[in-house]
Amino acid sequence: MKEESKQPPSPSSFLPPRATHRLLKYAMLCIAVTYILYTLMLILLSIPKSATIAISSRPKPTSLTHIVFGIASSAKLWGKRKSYVKLWWRPGLLRGVVWLDRPVAISKREVSSMPSIRISGNTSRFRYTNKRGRRSAIRISRIVAETFRLGLSDVRWFVMGDDDTVFLPENLLAVLSRLDHREFYYIGSQSESHLQNIFFSHGMAYGGGGFAISYPLAAALSKMQDRCIQRYPELYGSDDRIQACMAELGVQVTHHSGFHQYDIHGNLFGLLAAHPVAPLVSLHHLDVVTPVFPNETRAAGLRRLFDGPVRLDSSATMQQSICYDREKMWTISVSWGFAVQIVSGILSPREMEKPLRTFLNWHRKADYTGYAFNTRPVARTPCLRPFVFYLQLARIDAKKTNRTVTHYGPRRLLDGGGSNGDCNWTDKAPTMIEKVVVSKPIQSSMWKGGLNRTPRRSCCRVQKSQRKTTMRIDVGICGEDEIIGI
Template sequence: MSSSIEILDKPTSLNQKITFLSTKNINTLYKPLIVTSFFLFLFYTLLSNRRFDQSPQYLAKLRQTLYPTQPLNNKYQNPTNINHLEIGIASSINSWKYRKPYIESWWKPNITKGYVFLDREPSNYLPWPSSSPPYRVSENTIRYEPYNKHPMKSAIRMVRVIVETFKEAHDQTIRWYVMVDDDTILFIDNLVHILQKYDHTKYFYIGENSECVLSNYDNSFEMAFGGAGYAISYPLAEALTKNLDTCIKRYPYVYGSDHLLQSCISDLGVPLTHEKGFHQIDLHNDLSGYLSSHPQTEILSLHHLDSVDPLFPNMNRSESLNHLMKAANTDQSRLLQQTICYDKSNNWSYSVAWGYTVDLYEQIIQPSVLEKPLETFLAWRKPAKQAFMFNTRWVSKNPCEMPHVFYLQSVGKYSYGIVANYTRRFGRDLPPCVAPSPSRISHNSSSYVPSYIQKIMVISPATKYFAEVGNRRECCEVVGQVEENVTTIKYRTCAKNEIMGVY
């Protein structure tokens, strides 16, 4: 009997325990609910006792108390300007004689900050001209000889330009350290504008790789080429200065200074931030096809101009550079920016690379095609397969696919805007395009064939409206012919949803 009673008692005891636990859990749950309900009631009472038209202000104050607004970042309160840049130029005594005109074409005495670093004292160039950046002689690198297995023997001296520039100027006014070669053309105003969008208080390594696949393959696709130039934020420059000696010993075999620096920056966990306006120009021959279809970003630099034809026909390299800089000094933000418009009456297409060329095609060609550079140039080295890091159009003997090219003749700023004149420098040695057009059908006159147009006038507003345009192409339209052989193109504000093309 006792055993059976024990068996019956166990379920009863279990039920009691379950009931007790459930009651305990419910009490535990109700307590926070009651407390929360009490505070919600008080909050509702406070709100209901205020006049309705004041409650939004009250809620705003409450929100400000609970979530105080963070102060604006310093980059927005005080945008980056030219005084925040320190420029280090890597050079040598042997090259400075030939490269000095390149640097002086963009250097602004008493405005631009920086130094040119030479391998020894420039006795033959003294007194040093004020039109050039002040010089410094690079520190002796003999202590690194055991680690100098680089094919480029000057790699260690060159990579240490960033450290020596930092030592020369590392006060709180400097935000960015910009490194370039002595044959690099910098467009300082554009560079300042681009750097304004980055937070200089963080680690940034900003530049671009080569135009050629092989150059990147031999080094790194995530390396900024020093010839194109690159910008390093103050905190990153400071970290490099502290760690570069150790890093040099870690990488004794990489090819040159650019790859060595990129390896050191990678060790710090910082990736390359790509900016397409930096141009290494690992190209040869005629650069016009490349520059006439410049990416939709402000041009920041040009390198290796010794390795390509002069930018303008019938000029030497020095004259060509000075001619291009006249346009840059008039409106640097528009320089080489591609704008596309159409002459519907003739079925012609115009591609304007502002301050450089206007290409006139005898048929309608959509922007998606015109933005691909004509392959008038050659790769730095002949590759096995794909040569370039971008799409190109092949040079053709089809007159409908090849443009009439007009080069910048003059540019001037007036009260109503900027006027740039482009003239034909030579014929294209091709027959007229055989595609029919309304002008040939209705007028049947040779004066409407593009070969008879000798000048194109481009009128643009005094300033480029970045807020409206952003990285979108500016719009333009053909407004007529001032004379029989002169065509006028006028820039205008793009409609919000405007499609560029003829449909």
């Protein structure tokens, strides 16, 4: 018989079955990865170069240096009103121009610590037929366009305001950075007076409260505004002329409740103590209303606000928190950095959100129905009025640098215009409280996030205190199941 031919053994015959399976898995994995990489390469090659450039050239986050202010003033008023601008202006960080009708004397110190001064262009060629207004409205309406024509570099937003408008720059930045500056945006707020909105426009951003215009919209406005102004000689002011031109450009106002025109008279307390859940951006008509803090000048009160709360945590300034002392049956409202109210009895958050009518309408004969928002009356009997504790001190917590501590006092009974006589207070009335101390974390990212992010009021909680005359309150982000209620 012939001998059988011997075949060399295959490599796999030397391997155990498990190792053979492992090699097959590795081979299949390598084939799959190669296929995926090849597919991705084909996809990338099919994307147009323009799209690739767009992806890689996303704009950097908006900063304060991207904002340019145009401030309306006059030679007659600048000497008095410049003190307001000094409160909020940041030399070297902010950019802007004060536009006057004629030259004024400027000291060397002011040149370096204030916005630059420029003289508005001649507007004598424009018609003005409104018998109640002033021709200066035409000059002021052209401030955004004239500021645009200066050709400043790296500008995303132009912000308009009066010389008695006080801005909170970081809060303004928080609002504008959530919008796409490459689109047409015209953002501001209405008047507090319903009659003012009827007389002028519900679709107008009031100039005293300030408004912002994105760069491409400012470019479009500068091209057509002079022709537009000629078509509206009968209009009263500068802001309604701006709005008329915006209507011709097809752009509607984006309302934001942080810009405040303050077309009111009297005490701002009710409005400031119940500020909406939005960053406080601006304050206006400060020469008309009473000082922010009692027994102080307007300038001193605003300085206390800016040197303390605004400096420590601008985003939380004036933000209202509502809580309750369940044992004593007290309602407590904290307007952070401004004032604390303690009310004997239980008031719902729905009521506490409504501003107390401590002020009068711009049209003095108008009653409470003349406001463009809900209000509630101040009780005429002292038993039902809140005790108010105004800000005394604001500081960083000595133990935790990411927390603030604010002190409020002494106790004041809110003036309601009625009887201020003695009230037969019960044992649980807040008459023994002389000082309120509030602890709160710094919330610099409070307003950051996409346009669809829903803001929420912070929660406050009454803490135990070693002194009966001192109330301690913790303010912070609400817990998962925490609600504002008794």
